[in-house]
Amino acid sequence: MTENGGRRQAWWRGMRESVQGADTELWPEGLMEVVPDGLDREYGQFGDLYPQQQLQLQLLYGASQRAFERRTRVSARITVVRVLGNTLSDQRLREAKPNEHLTEYLDQEIADLRGRLAQDSATAVSRGLNFGLAMGSAASLALLVAPLLWGVDLLGALGVTLNCTNRWSLLGAFVCGGVGAFGAVLSVLVRLRGSADQLARRQTNGREGIVVPGQMARSMRHEGVYRVFVGWILALAVYFLLSGGIVTVFEPPATTTEICPAPGNPGSAAAGTEFWGFWCAIGFVAGFNERWAFGILSRDSTRRPGKSS
Incomplete structure (x- = not known):
């Protein structure tokens, strides 16, 4: 060699x-x-x-x-x-x-x-989780970019025609979901800052030596990928609830009808900017609340020491 x-x-x-x-x-x-x-x-x-x-x-x-x-x-x-x-x-x-x-x-x-x-076990947990989050983020980016670049052509090959309103609606869904995935990543990183040792103890049920650190790393890789897709799903769910008018807590500042040109109306670029900003913010907040799913850490372990509920 x-x-x-x-x-x-x-x-x-x-x-x-x-x-x-x-x-x-x-x-x-x-x-x-x-x-x-x-x-x-x-x-x-x-x-x-x-x-x-x-x-x-x-x-x-x-x-x-x-x-x-x-x-x-x-x-x-x-x-x-x-x-x-x-x-x-x-x-x-x-x-x-x-x-x-x-x-x-x-x-x-x-x-x-x-x-x-x-400390070695905590390193295994942190590294596994971070790698899982990175894998999930890469997959999320691919899921976001591929439909934006080739989705319309693929649907056209299948005989499906999208008008301007349909395109903006689908783009809003993908962008909202993608930003929700990154919100989930940030949520996990914020909650687990300095808590890898607590997570390692949870993996072993408080008893040392039950789980090999390498197995902890593999388990947390899966957990990291899972969290990213939880953020996707939550963000998409919120998008469809709000855009479909099922929940009227928030009113979008711009609709696809206002953005797309109509007879006598060339459309509004400002409305498009408001549309993107609103759904990106909604997606991030929804993804950041991936903690609604089964928690990586228990509630007690995420409280500050000495602080009672």
Whole structure:
């Protein structure tokens, strides 16, 4: 393989891992497998005196091999191995009772590892959701542009003729829906700013290690795409309700009849501008309220700390 080919492959692998996470470990290790040579007896003593800390290190070592980012996997595994090595070589381990200082050291290292892996899960959730929103936005843009460019020609090939009023009505629907999709994207980003850790805890039902971070990322990609299309549907629903006169809460400042030329009336460019502005605003507000659908975060998690309902 050429040098440029190797670089492209490494770049592509890095891009794939940044979205999907590092590859799954086919042969994960156990904590017993990284005990330094000649310290097996000390490892048994460690389990007898500090059973809780040994169990936590075992769990964290397994979780470190499932981390989303490769660097996190490497650094967390190295940390566990070094903490274990430091503990097994510590003279205080040979005491008859647990040493309070060694216990404090182990508890602090375990807490640091938990925080690092929790941040890795939050990264997986944020990255998956952001990528899903980007995919949904790209699909939304395609759905918006394709009908505007080729919709009339396609309908003409099918023998359907659209007059000026029909064209403006359809354009209003597509633009309203498209802006609603981007309103949904903004809504999700605003509500989840700084809340990725809460969302990660929700994905695991509050228990660490139940869901692999890579699976969280995939789940949130689907959630991001789903939210964009919820914005589309809400915006279209509001458009048809208002434009069809079913709901008369708002009166459009301009109608398609006022825009399109008629005998003795050349039409009004100002009315067309008002038409676009009104339906873009309606679509954005409708899409921004995609939170009416099943919430990504529960109501309690989106409230500010210390603020009662």
